[in-house]
Amino acid sequence: AQSVAQPEDQVNVAEGNPLTVKCTYSVSGNPYLFWYVQYPNRGLQFLLKYITGDNLVKGSYGFEAEFNKSQTSFHLKKPSALVSDSALYFCAVREGNSGYSTLTFGKGTMLLVSP
Amino acid sequence: DTAVSQTPKYLVTQMGNDKSIKCEQNLGHDTMYWYKQDSKKFLKIMFSYNNKELIINETVPNRFSPKSPDKAHLNLHINSLELGDSAVYFCASSQARRGRNTGELFFGEGSRLTVL
Numbered sequence: 001a002q003s004v005a006q007p008e009d010q011v012n013v014a015e016g017n018p019l020t021v022k023c024t025y026s027v028s029g030n031p032y033l034f035w036y037v038q039y040p041n042r043g044l045q046f047l048l049k050y051i052t053g054d055n056l057v058k059g060s061y062g063f064e065a066e067f068n069k070s071q072t073s074f075h076l077k078k079p080s081a082l083v084s085d086s087a088l089y090f091c092a093v094r095e096g097n098s099g100y101s102t103l104t105f106g107k108g109t110m111l112l113v114s115p
Numbered sequence: 116d117t118a119v120s121q122t123p124k125y126l127v128t129q130m131g132n133d134k135s136i137k138c139e140q141n142l143g144h145d146t147m148y149w150y151k152q153d154s155k156k157f158l159k160i161m162f163s164y165n166n167k168e169l170i171i172n173e174t175v176p177n178r179f180s181p182k183s184p185d186k187a188h189l190n191l192h193i194n195s196l197e198l199g200d201s202a203v204y205f206c207a208s209s210q211a212r213r214g215r216n217t218g219e220l221f222f223g224e225g226s227r228l229t230v231l
Contacts, residue, residue: 034219043119043205043222044158088156102171103220105158 002027004093006106013081014114021076021109023065023091030096033074034103035065038088047089050074051096061085081113118142121206121223128196129231135192136226138206146170147189148220149181150205158205164189165211196230203227 036044048059149161163171207220
């Protein structure tokens with residue numbers, strides 16, 4: 001079975017400071033890893049993904065994430081937070097060797113960026 | 116031009132009623148999904164269809180019946196609604212390549228169901 005852990009319910013950061021939202025995963029084969037963002041009363045929007053290749057993945061709105069196989073982590077980062085980044089962030093994993101495996105989501109981390 | 120569209124956006128109904136939510140995607144994807152997001156924001160897969168064929172059914176009560184008339188549409192019908200069915204239901208789509216689902220999911224805006 002595959003699973004995702006997002007250990008923080010909420011992350012608070014001041015505007016202009018770097019931010020990190022943590023994610024660890026468990027999967028039997030190769031992981032396909034994703035980050036999504038959800039604004040209030042909206043659907044989820046794709047930010048970035050890791051399938052293979054370079055461990056540092058760059059995505060939308062200046063976000064990036066680093067795949068660390070030994071620590072089974074895929075933390076989301078941004079060098080300089082904006083107030084508009086405040087939203088709910090989901091990490092998700094799919095088992096890569098299975099053709100139609102489901103995407104399993106973490107419980108979400110609320111990011112609050114203060115002015 | 117909305118990529119994944121769901122209707123209705125809001126649905127308020129009484130216990131015991133039957134209701135449907137419709138979903139359409141214009142991305143040309145071959146795989147569609149229904150996810151349920153509860154009041155704590157947990158997201159759980161319910162169903163997945165690939166080219167109109169049901170491929171994932173995650174222990175959902177059989178009061179929930181998905182139907183895919185073609186690969187661009189995936190509807191969800193719910194019979195005998197219960198209080199616990201209150202949630203936001205998200206439709207999503209993705210494209211499998213060479214039998215592997217590496218692509219990201221594109222989500223609709225959600226349908227908020229409230230059962231009274």
